[in-house]
Amino acid sequence: MRGAANDPAWTDFFARAVGDSVMAACAFRPQSREDALKDEAWLAAPERTSPLAMLAREVAEAPQAFRHTETIEDLWRERNDAADAARAAAGPVTAEEAAWLAARIGHDGVFDDNEKALIAFIAAEAPAVHAALKPLLDKAAGA
Numbered sequence: 751m752r753g754a755a756n757d758p759a760w761t762d763f764f765a766r767a768v769g770d771s772v773m774a775a776c777a778f779r780p781q782s783r784e785d786a787l788k789d790e791a792w793l794a795a796p797e798r799t800s801p802l803a804m805l806a807r808e809v810a811e812a813p814q815a816f817r818h819t820e821t822i823e824d825l826w827r828e829r830n831d832a833a834d835a836a837r838a839a840a841g842p843v844t845a846e847e848a849a850w851l852a853a854r855i856g857h858d859g860v861f862d863d864n865e866k867a868l869i870a871f872i873a874a875e876a877p878a879v880h881a882a883l884k885p886l887l888d889k890a891a892g893a
Contacts, residue, residue, distance in 0.1 A: 765867035772847045773876055774840060842878035852886050861890050 781789075797803040843851070851872075855865045869890040872879065879887065 761863050761867045764864045765871040768868050769871040843876050843880050845880045845882055848880035848883035
């Protein structure tokens with residue numbers, strides 16, 4: 751609360767929480783409805799619900815398991831590369847994020863300690879900041 755005797759750790763927590771949420775990458779992608787329905791149909795298929803049919807299929811597919819050429823390192827490398835690319839794309843503050851921040855920070859003409867800490871955090875951590883946020887950064891730096 752502005753003007754209240756807040757815990758000193760609050761300012762750092764606030765700046766990191768809001769700053770990280772603006773610059774964070776989300777690797778989760780929800781499954782499409784079409785794919786979910788395909789999975790449901792696959793799971794409900796009679797050959798999936800019969801234990802004997804499942805065992806017969808596993809025995810029939812066992813030789814293919816030994817022909818697998820992709821290593822676990824390859825699989826993790828692909829996953830880690832994708833996560834790195836997502837983080838790199840999410841790091842810069844976009845126009846939408848800049849507009850959201852500009853509408854909330856210093857809108858009353860005063861920059862409190864929390865807002866100053868947030869702006870300092872973004873200025874230090876964001877690989878790029880949209881031009882729409884630059885005047886706010888400059889204004890807060892002078893405040």
